[in-house]
Amino acid sequence: MNLSYLLDILKYTLAGVGVVYIAFYLFKPYLDKAEKLQILDYGALHLPEGNAIEVARAFKRVLLPNEVVAASFAGFTGLYTDIRVIDTLGLNDKYIARLPIQKPGQPGHEKQAPFEYLINNKVVCLYPWPVKNAGDNNSQYSVEYEPNKYLTFGSTMPYNEVIKKFQDRGFNVFYKGNFIPNTKNITLIENDNNFNFETGNYLHWTVEGTAFGTAPQFRGKWENSTKIKGYEGTFLVNSYYDNSDAAHGKLFSDKFIINGDTITFLIAGGNTKNTSINLVVEKTIVRTETGDKSEELIRKSWNVADYMGKEARIEIIDSASGEWGHIVIDDIQIGQTKSGKTSCL
Numbered sequence: 001m002n003l004s005y006l007l008d009i010l011k012y013t014l015a016g017v018g019v020v021y022i023a024f025y026l027f028k029p030y031l032d033k034a035e036k037l038q039i040l041d042y043g044a045l046h047l048p049e050g051n052a053i054e055v056a057r058a059f060k061r062v063l064l065p066n067e068v069v070a071a072s073f074a075g076f077t078g079l080y081t082d083i084r085v086i087d088t089l090g091l092n093d094k095y096i097a098r099l100p101i102q103k104p105g106q107p108g109h110e111k112q113a114p115f116e117y118l119i120n121n122k123v124v125c126l127y128p129w130p131v132k133n134a135g136d137n138n139s140q141y142s143v144e145y146e147p148n149k150y151l152t153f154g155s156t157m158p159y160n161e162v163i164k165k166f167q168d169r170g171f172n173v174f175y176k177g178n179f180i181p182n183t184k185n186i187t188l189i190e191n192d193n194n195f196n197f198e199t200g201n202y203l204h205w206t207v208e209g210t211a212f213g214t215a216p217q218f219r220g221k222w223e224n225s226t227k228i229k230g231y232e233g234t235f236l237v238n239s240y241y242d243n244s245d246a247a248h249g250k251l252f253s254d255k256f257i258i259n260g261d262t263i264t265f266l267i268a269g270g271n272t273k274n275t276s277i278n279l280v281v282e283k284t285i286v287r288t289e290t291g292d293k294s295e296e297l298i299r300k301s302w303n304v305a306d307y308m309g310k311e312a313r314i315e316i317i318d319s320a321s322g323e324w325g326h327i328v329i330d331d332i333q334i335g336q337t338k339s340g341k342t343s344c345l
């Protein structure tokens with residue numbers, strides 16, 4: 001080995017170091033930006049401890065060990081929790097990792113879990129994240145895992161199953177901003193006003209018009225009509241009578257005394273005031289709600305603490321004829337929250 005050979009090695013090594021050095025400085029602004037974005041992202045979550053430990057704490061509170069979540073940040077999510085975390089990008093999932101590349105160009109982000117795969121794996125929480133406000137992250141569901149702290153997520157499970165799962169565990173749930181009190185903290189007040197329509201007729205209800213038919217709907221289906229999902233029991237009311245939005249009609253409950261601070265009900269159908277359920281106190285509508293252009297009933301609630309002891313009645317109105325000119329209602333419940341904390345609506 002002669003001196004010129006050693007000098008060549010030194011020259012090329014220095015050149016190599018120089019290239020790396022220059023490359024680093026060329027890309028440094030981008031690296032800094034990426035780092036800042038990450039920090040900002042955490043900041044936007046409104047949690048100083050918006051990190052893996054908080055994720056784990058939220059999971060431990062609301063989930064059971066055999067339940068499954070799916071997230072793209074699967075590494076640190078799985079690190080602090082015992083529950084199964086499916087990496088939706090497939091980096092630690094054998095099935096997704098072996099799928100063909102869907103979106104070339106960004107290594108580690110070129111594959112995405114098929115929704116069917118997540119359904120088959122019974123994913124309860126999709127992209128869960130702890131936040132300080134129930135409406136953050138634009139997620140469908142928010143479960144209050146600690147006072148004023150919420151785990152927000154989407155889900156592959158049917159709406160009713162998700163709501164019931166967390167309600168029955170004693171958690172308050174929000175669905176698209178609608179407050180749904182937990183069932184452990186609410187005492188249902190018995191009434192015999194046929195608010196669940198399980199008599200199979202309109203006992204305790206006054207019927208006007210033709211939209212609601214001559215009796216509550218049996219198992220969510222008029223002949224040939226779209227099948228309604230999410231009702232309780234066997235009967236519900238649906239103003240899509242005779243497979244048509246054309247008809248108008250009203251249902252008025254018998255009068256009752258508001259003896260709880262919360263009224264909840266299942267609702268589906270059109271989203272205008274012409275397809276609504278109303279609470280009427282002293283001839284004035286004091287609470288109203290509509291459907292969300294869906295045939296799947298979801299539970300919504302009213303805080304009626306201001307009207308405790310007053311005489312009231314429920315009215316269900318269909319004065320619409322066009323598209324989504326119908327309303328679907330079931331299982332109206334009057335209850336009392338033990339803590340006194342009720343709907344934020």
Ligand SMILES: [Ca+2]
Pocket residue numbers: 196197198231232233234235236330331
């Ligand atoms: Ca029913």
Ligand SMILES: [Ca+2]
Pocket residue numbers: 211239244245246247248318319320321325326
């Ligand atoms: Ca109608």
